[in-house]
Amino acid sequence: MNQNIPFSLPILPLAEYVLLPSIVTTFMVYPSEADYLTNQTSDYVICVPLADKKRNKTHATDLSQLFHYGCVAKVIECDRTLPDICVLKVEGVCRSRIRDVSSSDGGGQYKALLEHYPDQVKDLCLQDQMNFQTVVAKFIEKMKYIGVSISVLNELGLLVDRCHISHVANLMLCIMDSPFCDKLRVLEQSDTKQRLTQVNDAVNRYLKMINVTSTNNQNEMLFDSIRRKFYLLQEVNSISYHQQEEQNYQFKSLGQDDEEILDLVRKLNQAKLPEYAVTAVKRDLNRLRKLPESSSDSAVLRIYIEYMADLPWQNMSATELNISSAKQQLDADHFGIHHVKKRILEYLSVLKVKKDAKPPIICFVGPPGVGKTTLGMSIATALKRKFHRMSLGGVRDEAEIRGHRRTYVGALPGLFIHGMRQCGVQNPVFLLDEIDKLVQGTNQGDPSAALLEVLDPAQNSTFTDHFLNLPYDLSQVLFIATANSVDTIPKPLLDRMEVIQLDGYTFNEKLHITQTHLLPKQIKAHGLCFLDLGIPDQVVMHVAEKYTRESGVRGLERLMANICRYKCCEYTNLEEAGNLERFKRLVDVDDIQGILGSEPFEDDMVESEDMPGVITGLAYSGSGNGGIMFVEASKMPGSGNLHLTGSLGDVIQESAKLALSWVKSNAFTLKLTSHSKENLVQHDDIHIHFPSGAISKNGPSAGVTLVCAIVSLYSGYHVSPTTAMTGEISLRGRVLPVGGIKEKVVSAHRAGIRKIILPFRNRKDVEEDVPDKVKNDIQFVFAKSIWDVLEAALIMNTSDKWSHRIYESRL
Numbered sequence: 001m002n003q004n005i006p007f008s009l010p011i012l013p014l015a016e017y018v019l020l021p022s023i024v025t026t027f028m029v030y031p032s033e034a035d036y037l038t039n040q041t042s043d044y045v046i047c048v049p050l051a052d053k054k055r056n057k058t059h060a061t062d063l064s065q066l067f068h069y070g071c072v073a074k075v076i077e078c079d080r081t082l083p084d085i086c087v088l089k090v091e092g093v094c095r096s097r098i099r100d101v102s103s104s105d106g107g108g109q110y111k112a113l114l115e116h117y118p119d120q121v122k123d124l125c126l127q128d129q130m131n132f133q134t135v136v137a138k139f140i141e142k143m144k145y146i147g148v149s150i151s152v153l154n155e156l157g158l159l160v161d162r163c164h165i166s167h168v169a170n171l172m173l174c175i176m177d178s179p180f181c182d183k184l185r186v187l188e189q190s191d192t193k194q195r196l197t198q199v200n201d202a203v204n205r206y207l208k209m210i211n212v213t214s215t216n217n218q219n220e221m222l223f224d225s226i227r228r229k230f231y232l233l234q235e236v237n238s239i240s241y242h243q244q245e246e247q248n249y250q251f252k253s254l255g256q257d258d259e260e261i262l263d264l265v266r267k268l269n270q271a272k273l274p275e276y277a278v279t280a281v282k283r284d285l286n287r288l289r290k291l292p293e294s295s296s297d298s299a300v301l302r303i304y305i306e307y308m309a310d311l312p313w314q315n316m317s318a319t320e321l322n323i324s325s326a327k328q329q330l331d332a333d334h335f336g337i338h339h340v341k342k343r344i345l346e347y348l349s350v351l352k353v354k355k356d357a358k359p360p361i362i363c364f365v366g367p368p369g370v371g372k373t374t375l376g377m378s379i380a381t382a383l384k385r386k387f388h389r390m391s392l393g394g395v396r397d398e399a400e401i402r403g404h405r406r407t408y409v410g411a412l413p414g415l416f417i418h419g420m421r422q423c424g425v426q427n428p429v430f431l432l433d434e435i436d437k438l439v440q441g442t443n444q445g446d447p448s449a450a451l452l453e454v455l456d457p458a459q460n461s462t463f464t465d466h467f468l469n470l471p472y473d474l475s476q477v478l479f480i481a482t483a484n485s486v487d488t489i490p491k492p493l494l495d496r497m498e499v500i501q502l503d504g505y506t507f508n509e510k511l512h513i514t515q516t517h518l519l520p521k522q523i524k525a526h527g528l529c530f531l532d533l534g535i536p537d538q539v540v541m542h543v544a545e546k547y548t549r550e551s552g553v554r555g556l557e558r559l560m561a562n563i564c565r566y567k568c569c570e571y572t573n574l575e576e577a578g579n580l581e582r583f584k585r586l587v588d589v590d591d592i593q594g595i596l597g598s599e600p601f602e603d604d605m606v607e608s609e610d611m612p613g614v615i616t617g618l619a620y621s622g623s624g625n626g627g628i629m630f631v632e633a634s635k636m637p638g639s640g641n642l643h644l645t646g647s648l649g650d651v652i653q654e655s656a657k658l659a660l661s662w663v664k665s666n667a668f669t670l671k672l673t674s675h676s677k678e679n680l681v682q683h684d685d686i687h688i689h690f691p692s693g694a695i696s697k698n699g700p701s702a703g704v705t706l707v708c709a710i711v712s713l714y715s716g717y718h719v720s721p722t723t724a725m726t727g728e729i730s731l732r733g734r735v736l737p738v739g740g741i742k743e744k745v746v747s748a749h750r751a752g753i754r755k756i757i758l759p760f761r762n763r764k765d766v767e768e769d770v771p772d773k774v775k776n777d778i779q780f781v782f783a784k785s786i787w788d789v790l791e792a793a794l795i796m797n798t799s800d801k802w803s804h805r806i807y808e809s810r811l
């Protein structure tokens, strides 16, 4: 309501007419009256109906006839072109109660002391509003049916969506030409809900009246008058107040617009596009109006404008960040991984302290099933923001990121704009899943190059999708990426991200995760909460050890689901047979084979006997699995050739050549030859095999194992089967650090290894990552050179030890 409406206003008495707020209309008044009404300090007058409908045209108004409520009206125009009469154009503003009336000049002109009652919608519930809208829709349908102009009805439809609901109610009364007393009742009703009910009843009565009008002639006359009324209403601008409102809208509807375009215009106005987008969309909207509906261009334009209207340009999720509740959320969703949670909380704290901070994009890297995706979800929940996951695995076309230009048939925006539309807010959390699996080097552009713009905080406020062809602000989006390995993430992308490593879980961790998270989740998902089903720790451990070979817990979760399914089936069978007392609530280790079938994996176990040339190495697969790996070396008569078998990659083959070269060059020191110039393998061929030939192997970490195998083969010294080793070697005999230490050590421990030789520079990995229980059972040797490895590995008498060990110069 306009705050400046005075509380004392000149009275314009109305006979047989009730002006209601927001209605624009004209009155004929005498020039003297017009002078009085318009020569005031404000533009407002109070239009008060005369209760007995008769206004004495020649005499001053009888004060006792004034109704106790009136409508404040704003004088829009005063036309004095007609002789002896003035046309006053006014617009109803708000309902007011007349508290007192006083004569201002003693000449029949009066002023009223008022109490204003602006319309309120807040006391209306959604149901009331919907009921009213349904009645109006029914009314519009009926009007269409009797032939009222579609464009006028469309405007009425638009009003229902846009205007104050009580304004629409007033307009309905005016359109239906409701009885005088009905309008008076509405004018004095201060409760909006009651007022709506009154209008609802009036509309229903009116519709009924149209339905029962019996003879055709009567019908036609009535319908004609209704149509004329609508026409006049439009002519005298009774519906014009929505046009005033429209002036504030960015997009305007036109009379000839069909239902769909009106809908688009409405959505566009709600979207509150920025100025640069408004200009572009207006141009396209006008083109769309001119195109035939069936043309393909029209379809593309329509999709484009719909996208523009649906995209969030202003909407934001309200984010009230509370670090302690974020911590609770992370703890509730994930067991362990404390270092990851700590880093996430630091990240969130920065966001809380500096709202416009542009922290680096977090990238969770780790084997499958360790909770990378679910961590992203937890962050979104903690921030109370919308979450959108987009899988980048296999994305090979730049257009999937940046969209197609609109000239293409079937053009659509890219994943990011699509995601923004789905979220409907400007600040969602986007999880870029499997960012390491983007396909590069295709002939359809480079998707990773397109991602650079999105992930760069300096550029993403003006991200330009080809389909939109306009800059769109992605700077409020919180990006989180996940990957299984950093090796395949393009370097410039990696540079924009902060990598947080998630390792595989130990069996103990898996046990806790299963008992605290996975099992309750599966029991709930299978509706078995009422059964009090129990799966003891030893059963979970048995399943994890014998049925899974994974770093994460996804497979374990699936197996828990299998057990729940089995129990569900058992329960229903016994229930149907009436034997429920035989149902076992606790699952036993002995039941597992019956439920899950026979164990698919055999344990990696150490060899029972030791042989020269057979050494245990440690392996780590990119997916996060560790394990022990045997290296077998044998020699045969030949001419110094090296044969390698067991699905070996280039790097491991080079390691084998390096190992042989080192042994050959140090053969004399190693007491393998009697002269320093003698060729160790002059009359031999060496064959090195890595068992499990179907599994491909690669990487430099078998270097020390290969050297040990060749030395053991030629010297005849054994290496204990419970000793394992890993490490890269250099040609000078230095032992270089390798990756996957935690996984390798944990799996070696499981296989029964009790002594592990590791590169010296991997010492910190053991200290930080390996669980204490494992550390306590294993003897670690940290080697700087191959001599250290050989001394620790080969079982030999002290007297046989090499005296000419060459120490590397420190200079």
Ligand SMILES: Nc1ncnc2c1ncn2[C@@H]1O[C@H](COP(=O)(O)OP(=O)(O)OP(=O)(O)O)[C@@H](O)[C@H]1O
Pocket (backbone or CB within 6 Å): 333, 334, 335, 336, 337, 366, 367, 368, 369, 370, 371, 372, 373, 374, 375, 482, 483, 484, 513, 517, 518, 552, 553, 554, 557
């Ligand atoms: N520490 C944990 N605590 C509780 N549940 C966990 C934990 N880690 C993983 N999970 C559960 O394991 C399942 C798999 O996790 P998720 O899908 O997040 O794996 P991921 O690391 O994203 O795998 P991928 O790389 O294959 O996408 C989820 O149900 C998740 O809740």
